Amino acid sequence: MSEPRTASLRPAPPEVDRRAASQAAVAARRARAAVKAAIAAHEVSPLTVLDKATAEPEGVEGRLRVTEFLLSVPAIGTTKMKDALERLAISPAKRLGGLGRHQRLRLREFLIERESRSGRQKNQLVVLAGPTAVGKGTVSTYIRENYPDVLLSVSATTRAPRPGEVDGVNYYFVDDAEFDRMIADGELLEWATVHNASRYGTPRTPIERALEAGRSVLLEIDLQGARSVRAAMPEARLIFLLPPTWEELVRRLIGRGTESAAEQQRRLETAKIELAAQDEFDHRVVNTDVAEAAREVVDLMKIRTAPSRP
Numbered sequence: 001m002s003e004p005r006t007a008s009l010r011p012a013p014p015e016v017d018r019r020a021a022s023q024a025a026v027a028a029r030r031a032r033a034a035v036k037a038a039i040a041a042h043e044v045s046p047l048t049v050l051d052k053a054t055a056e057p058e059g060v061e062g063r064l065r066v067t068e069f070l071l072s073v074p075a076i077g078t079t080k081m082k083d084a085l086e087r088l089a090i091s092p093a094k095r096l097g098g099l100g101r102h103q104r105l106r107l108r109e110f111l112i113e114r115e116s117r118s119g120r121q122k123n124q125l126v127v128l129a130g131p132t133a134v135g136k137g138t139v140s141t142y143i144r145e146n147y148p149d150v151l152l153s154v155s156a157t158t159r160a161p162r163p164g165e166v167d168g169v170n171y172y173f174v175d176d177a178e179f180d181r182m183i184a185d186g187e188l189l190e191w192a193t194v195h196n197a198s199r200y201g202t203p204r205t206p207i208e209r210a211l212e213a214g215r216s217v218l219l220e221i222d223l224q225g226a227r228s229v230r231a232a233m234p235e236a237r238l239i240f241l242l243p244p245t246w247e248e249l250v251r252r253l254i255g256r257g258t259e260s261a262a263e264q265q266r267r268l269e270t271a272k273i274e275l276a277a278q279d280e281f282d283h284r285v286v287n288t289d290v291a292e293a294a295r296e297v298v299d300l301m302k303i304r305t306a307p308s309r310p
């Protein structure tokens with residue numbers, strides 16, 4: 001029996017360190033096995049696992065070897081796995097968290113193609129959320145301009161239009177009385193007061209019509225809204241947009257120059273809380289390059305597998 005570790009400053013005896021290390025290794029192995037079992041049982045999409053690995057290269061998902069990851073995907077056996085790795089130019093020794101950017105994108109495309117081939121494509125309601133200034137508006141606008149098949153939902157808001165904003169395109173600009181009426185008449189799928197200021201809400205009818213007509217719909221809304229949509233429509237797919245780094249998020253917020261210094265500070269505090277909620281989402285996309293992030297979001301609309309919930 002070894003002694004319990006009481007004085008934290010005293011170096012632990014080597015056997016304690018060794019035992020702790022081997023216990024940690026066993027726990028990590030079990031956690032990886034649980035992820036693989038969840039993929040194999042269709043409880044989690046392989047893409048969700050890949051996204052987590054990207055966001056946290058040293059986490060459970062990031063430590064998965066690409067070989068064991070692919071083998072856990074239903075209907076991929078050793079031969080298909082080897083062929084895929086060769087085609088994707090990924091070494092079998094790689095872990096998911098250690099993939100290069102291009103390798104990761106190739107693996108993503110491969111998985112998406114498999115999933116969309118595996119059954120009838122379903123029209124998707126996709127929610128894009130993320131912290132202030134991460135680029136939600138920029139990525140959504142890129143999608144509206146480059147992917148006409150996707151309907152970008154237009155929200156109603158009580159905030160005043162900014163120069164250049166067009167009623168019915170950027171938002172439906174309404175007054176408080178009209179917003180109250182929309183709530184009372186059940187016209188909004190969800191609504192929230194954002195940044196302690198104005199109210200924003202998602203009109204229900206255009207979304208239902210678009211989904212019925214076979215189009216995918218993208219909602220660019222805040223975290224509260226994302227949670228409400230999930231409660232109202234559990235089949236919705238939730239995507240969290242991440243900045244490449246915290247410093248870059250701060251740079252984007254300051255660079256945009258639309259908020260006062262005090263307001264910027266307040267939004268950064270909210271951003272920390274919002275970033276902490278990223279695990280609630282089905283997928284995470286890092287917005288390094290706008291076109292690439294937009295493509296990843298649109299690609300995620302093609303996947304049929306039901307998103308897994310934490």
Ligand SMILES: Nc1nc2c(ncn2[C@@H]2O[C@H](COP(=O)(O)OP(=O)(O)O)[C@@H](O)[C@H]2O)c(=O)[nH]1
Nearest residue numbers: 155156191192194200201202220221222224225
């Ligand atoms: N819940 C909810 N949030 C929305 C809706 N429309 C926009 N938002 C969010 O409201 C916030 C403020 O949007 P906006 O006034 O355009 O400012 P900016 O995005 O900070 O430039 C953003 O976080 C949007 O995602 C909506 O219909 N519902």
Ligand SMILES: Nc1ncnc2c1ncn2[C@@H]1O[C@H](COP(=O)(O)OP(=O)(O)O)[C@@H](O)[C@H]1O
Nearest residue numbers: 132133134135136137138252256287288289290
């Ligand atoms: N991938 C990117 N690289 C560099 N700058 C970006 C990128 N995406 C967005 N931006 C810039 O970051 C700022 C915030 O983007 P915006 O779309 O307004 O964020 P949000 O809608 O999430 O608040 C804008 O100035 C925008 O031009």
